Amino acid sequence: MTEFGALLKYLRTSRHITQAELSHNLISRDTVVRIENNHQNPSFETGIQLLERLGISLSDFDKQRSITNPTSFSNLTQKFLYQLNSSGDRKTLTDVNKLARQIYQEEGNFTARNIMLVTEAMEKIDDWNFNLAHIQELRKLLQPVWSNLAQIDEWCMLDLRILDCSLFFFDLETAHAIMQHAFRIIDKKYPTLAGLKAAFSANYCYLLILNRQIKAPFVELAESRKIASQTGRYDLVIVADIRRLVLEQLPNYKTNIKHKLSVLTNLGATGLVESLKKEVQAILDR
Template sequence: MTHIRQSFGKEFKKIRENKGYTQQYVAKEAMARSTYTKFESDSIVPTITKYFQILNNLDMTHEEFNYIHNHYQLKGKDAILYQFKTMAVNNDLNTLMNIRETTKNYLNEHEDNVVQDIFYICDALITLSKTNDLSQAAPYAEKVWHRIAQLDKWYLIELRLLNNILFFFNFDTSHFISKRALIELEHYKHFHEAIELKLAYSMNLIYLLMENHNYQQALEKSDSLIRLSKEKGRYRILGVVYVRKGIILTKLKKSTTETEGWIQKGFNLLEAIEDLSLIEELKKEVLYYMNAHTKDLIIKST
């Protein structure tokens, strides 16, 4: 049987006592109380199965315990994964360079597919930031896709990796990834991270469909995302999809009153939550898609 490599008994004892739990309570369904006593004194090391059962009895996840064990700090791969998640909302060049350096140092001492993928993703985003040339950046993203494309099933980490490089590929590949990702995420409906990924993939899919001039399908996806964003209280995303729905309706030759109403609604929502930087980005998107007359009306109204 596989055993935990490190001794955590004394830390388990401290947590148990802080929670006011007895040894009998924490040991239930894992081992005899007398055996658990030896574990707390670091005389024995539990199997992985028993380790997780004890954690469950302590009402604690492995992630939380590992964080406590590391003196409330993230170390090694955990720190890299945390930094990687921040890239979704902060991918400025300095941040990317720092994450790349951290992954490089880690890979000098460890072999790890996911950290290697994060390294490649940083290379892709850094190259794009410096050159503004997708053709130069795409080969790094393709290294990540080459590995993941061979997997029969994608889990949350693979889905997050792919979400960061979706726009480095042609429409067919990006569309395939988005559709499969949304299917895979249906298995994780009770996971908070999965909900965030579903929202992100849905938003990206709408953009891909718009870029491919598939406006009717983009409209259908927009309506679905509007419902999901309202249900989950994600008003930042809701504001963006309102604006995009207005753009889509314009491309579908709907009335000016209807299209401008949706766009104005989106900008009003984003102004209410004071997301000024996103408003500026969306103004650029409106300019990109709309004709001159409509552009002037919309930009003036914001």
């Protein structure tokens, strides 16, 4: 994030700390120079350590960024995560896309570019309904996202969220590799994001269904349901149940699906309910 360096420099100089003092036994002074001049972005962990040396918490740093720049990257990430966590309305999605586009055009921020492309794909898939032909078309739009993140071994939390919500736009082989690598990173670095493993698994299951993988979805749905249950993602437990019902099409399956959708509605997951209705219809229309 290019704004990080400018604000880091401001905080450092206001505390009368030299670049050599800030970098001591952590990174080289030259690296600090490159960061402050927006020629290099630190890793998430290094950025946190630099802020700690300045006596600044990450939350305080984000607040400072929002004050000094209302179109800051932190504002974008907050709105993007709100959209994902709350299944926000179409207007929120459009606002996130516009802000991401503005930041990318002004700063060349690749994460902003990734959010811009992902939200654009989400907007279009909402207009078109879910089906394999549309997903394959949007795959081309999102290719730069994967080209960027495929070069990074250790995805940060935001990278993981970007990949999760765009997983079903990838081909099966790529999606499976992304999911498995995401699982390893979550287990290693972000155990508190265990629920995100359930989301990755749920998205991969739907991609299998769209690709008409007859046996694989039932195996993956069972695993997805297990992960969702273990991590407290009971909304995704219901998603797995609904997908199994529509695949099996046993007697009264439509009544059972309607009941489970009503449970999700009562949980306040109205955005998820609308998406599932489209999914169910897309599966039935195959």
